[in-house]
Amino acid sequence: MAVETALSYGRASRDPKRRGASVDTQLRENEQWAIAHGVAITHTIRDDDRSASAYRKREREGFEEALSLIRTRVVDLVLVWEMSRASRDLDDYVRLRSACHEAGVHLVYKGRRFDLSRADDRLSTGLDALLAERESNDIRDRNLRTVSANANRGRPHGRLPYGFRREYDPTTGALIRQTPYSASDPTQLLPEATVLAEAAHALLQGATLRGICRELNTRGVPTPRKPRRHTLHDNPDGVVTRWEPATLRQLLRNPTIAGRRVHRGEDIGPADWEPILDYGTWLRLHALLSDPARLSVKVPRGPAPRHLLSGIACCGECGARMKAATNLSRLPRAYVCRNEGCMKVTVTADRVDERIEEVLLALFDRPDFQQALAEAHRRRETSMAKRPDISSLIAERELELEEVEDLRASGDLTLRAYAAETKRIENAIDQLRGQQVAAVSSPALRRLLSASTLQDGWRSASLSDRREVVRLLLRVTIKRAIVRGRRFDPGRVDIEPSELITQEALVSGGVAAV
Secondary structure (H helix, E strand, O other): OOOOEEEEEEEOOOOOOOOOHHHHHHHHHHHHHHHHOOOEEEEEEEEOOOOOEOOOOOOOHHHHHHHHHHHOOOOOEEEOOOHHHHOEOHHHHHHHHHHHHHHOOEEEEOOEEEOOOOHHHHHHHHHHHHHHHHHHHHHHHHHHHHHHHHHHHOOOOOOOOOOOEEEEOOOOOOEEEEEOEOOOOOOOEOHHHHHHHHHHHHHHOOOOHHHHHHHHHHHOOOOOOOOOHHHOOOOOOOOOOOOOHHHHHHHHOOHHHHOEEEEOOEEEEEOOOOOOOOHHHHHHHHHHHHOOOOOOOOOOOOOOOOOOOOOOOEEOOOOOEOEEEOOOOOOOOEEEOOOOOOOOOEEEHHHHHHHHHHHHHHHHOOHHHHHHHHHHHHHHHHHHHHOOOHHHHHHHHHHHHHHHHHHHHOOOOOHHHHHHHHHHHHHHHHHHHHOOOOOOOOHHHHHHHOOOOHHHHHHHOOHHHHHHHHHHHEEEEEOOOOOOOOOOOHHHEEEEEOHHHHHHOOOOOOHHHO
């Protein structure tokens, strides 16, 4: 008599430490059953850290492999610890049942063997699958209620934010508090929190994200990023010390560091933990990092730019951002359109850069422009000081909202009045947040204006600062060449005033007058 063969399958929804202990236990029990019944396990499949519910975010590669093996009839049995390990979703159960039925493969769990070609076995396993799905839904509902309750109370939930630590009750394991301060010295910020506080103050004083990241990289400060798989061989400790502007920008824009609770991506009010930055400072920082004058793209990626107009100048044919090319046979350096479907514009980069510098220096030579630019920048820098304290106004509205909640809870406010008042206050809070402005419009422009003359400031500026000034003051479009040839046509470079110049009316007649 031939020995029956089996596929042993194990799964666990959560395995944050990647130890696979739960799945190991399941597979051991499957193996014990197989030995006791004279069955040979020929295939072992596991799904570590994989949910089986209908709400899962990742597919179960192991489950799909198991279905494939069942359909090819290479085994006689499928062993699982219990039905919930195989499925918490009725759709997946039906797929498993159909595969086993068609292939004549039996399903085994909890010490019982089920022949899914029999109606009573299909009924028993179907009921177990239905109960497993219900349990999954109950777990999800409890989790959602917990998240919502924590959000309403301003309590932390989910992953520990960078710059904070958590204290737990040693007996119950319940969360006591979340704090950015050291356990040994309650007045001293944690090293990670210090990184964010220092970076925030440096940015508000005119530093750049790239410059701060370079300094952090030189010091070897660990980042919150996890190592990539292909780097773990060279970095077995898993500590990443390479800071990127996008990473730092994301951390600094998170309201959590200002003691605010975020729920479903929205700032819903004060949290119950101490902030790394006071709310007013964070509002100015957030406005600075959101200022469209700072960036041509929301999140700069890749190496630092090496060309004045790459990613700034636009193609005159399709409007796409021009790229720099240094490997063309007939031009040592060029700006080219790489947009698929166009790629019709190429121009000598050196001559375009010279043209841009001519226009800017000509503008700088005009006394009226220098004075107007300095005055416009001064107005933007002092606008925060002339406004009321937005953080205080928001706090007042939030307190008003709490009072409305109390009136509704005590029955002193009708449902209709409660809804109207809540909407009014929330709209007022949204309007206040929309009024947030940066205290500094452009760090590069500040450095330019602090030089003895604008010309000296431009010539001594770094390439990064020059790019920011061009982006702030000019709109550059490169037109397609009408006649092909080596002669450079300055008319192909269309230079127009930026919104800052037109809105502030810095020069009468615009850039074209230069």
